[in-house]
Amino acid sequence: MAMTPLVSTDWLAERLDDPKVKAIDGSWVMVGTPGDANADFVAGHIPGAVHFDIDQVADHSTDLPHMLPSPQEFATAVRRMGIEAGDQVVIYDTGSVYSAARVWWTFRAMGHRDVAVLDGGLPKWIAEGHPVETGWPDKPHGEFKAHLDEALVRDAGQVEAILSDGSAQVVDARPAARFRGEAPEPRAGLRGGHMPGALNTPAGALIRDGRLAPPDELRAAFEAAGVDLGKPLVTTCGSGVTASLLALALAVLGRGDVAVYDGSWSEWGRLEGAPVVTGA
Numbered sequence: 001m002a003m004t005p006l007v008s009t010d011w012l013a014e015r016l017d018d019p020k021v022k023a024i025d026g027s028w029v030m031v032g033t034p035g036d037a038n039a040d041f042v043a044g045h046i047p048g049a050v051h052f053d054i055d056q057v058a059d060h061s062t063d064l065p066h067m068l069p070s071p072q073e074f075a076t077a078v079r080r081m082g083i084e085a086g087d088q089v090v091i092y093d094t095g096s097v098y099s100a101a102r103v104w105w106t107f108r109a110m111g112h113r114d115v116a117v118l119d120g121g122l123p124k125w126i127a128e129g130h131p132v133e134t135g136w137p138d139k140p141h142g143e144f145k146a147h148l149d150e151a152l153v154r155d156a157g158q159v160e161a162i163l164s165d166g167s168a169q170v171v172d173a174r175p176a177a178r179f180r181g182e183a184p185e186p187r188a189g190l191r192g193g194h195m196p197g198a199l200n201t202p203a204g205a206l207i208r209d210g211r212l213a214p215p216d217e218l219r220a221a222f223e224a225a226g227v228d229l230g231k232p233l234v235t236t237c238g239s240g241v242t243a244s245l246l247a248l249a250l251a252v253l254g255r256g257d258v259a260v261y262d263g264s265w266s267e268w269g270r271l272e273g274a275p276v277v278t279g280a
Contacts (some may be wrong), residue, residue, distance in 0.1 A: 003088055003116040005104075005251040006212065007127050012118060016047060016131075020087050023049035025122070026103035027093040028241070031188065040094060044132040046125060050081040050139060052091075052103050054241070064266050065187075065239045066102075068153065071146035074110045078146075082139030085112075092118035092125070095210040097204065098245050105244035105260055109153050110146040117248060120211050152247075154261045156271055163197050163275070165206050168232035170195055171225070173242035174265065175205040176241055181278030186238065190269030193238070195276040201225040203242035208247045217247045229253060236261040236268070
């Protein structure tokens with residue numbers, strides 16, 4: 001049975017000595033912003049945790065940022081982290097939830113359903129007085145196989161078909177001003193605006209003090225944007241990170257079947273012929 005999307009700090013603290021429960025620090029710093037996630041991990045992390053770098057465990061054959069790696073590449077990377085096929089994996093980050101959600105979705109897209117995000121992440125863990133350790137761990141390799149769960153991933157062609165036939169709702173996690181084309185994209189060379197027919201639930205509307213908002217507030221945020229929680233859903237954003245946060249929030253609401261458009265606006269915004277509209 002798959003884990004719930006979120007687990008508490010108490011849940012993890014009670015299982016720190018369980019060899020089948022593995023903590024992963026999925027913290028990430030966006031290119032162009034200050035910080036070093038690797039250095040932060042070395043300075044302090046949950047005991048036994050390993051670091052997952054979404055820019056390294058990625059498809060390096062494309063210039064699109066942190067696209068999903070092949071199942072073989074993913075399996076090799078997580079085996080080196082000491083992850084086993086039967087492990088319960090708990091992802092956390094240093095407070096934004098965004099990158100933890102991306103790693104959570106990546107594991108699920110690679111066929112591993114026993115994965116959850118730590119509610120409150122490292123800040124809540126530390127604030128409650130739970131232990132941390134320093135340094136870079138050397139883990140024995142695990143046994144892990146991966147396969148792509150195609151139901152959880154969409155590409156540009158599939159999204160274009162969805163927009164044409166209305167077979168699913170597309171929900172964009174970018175801030176409203178970027179969605180409307182009123183603010184520039186942080187990556188060069190991208191058009192402003194959004195896909196015709198897409199709905200906008202900014203990722204920031206789902207976060208409260210560095211944690212995912214309570215379910216009733218999550219539901220209200222989606223419904224305020226016109227999202228029908230009973231319909232097939234595909235999430236998108238700038239580069240597939242905050243789209244994963246939307247997928248996590250929807251999983252909390254019982255929609256664990258939501259797909260992510262991996263290329264997101266980094267691809268769509270420069271794709272020749274891809275339709276773009278501006279305004280609300």
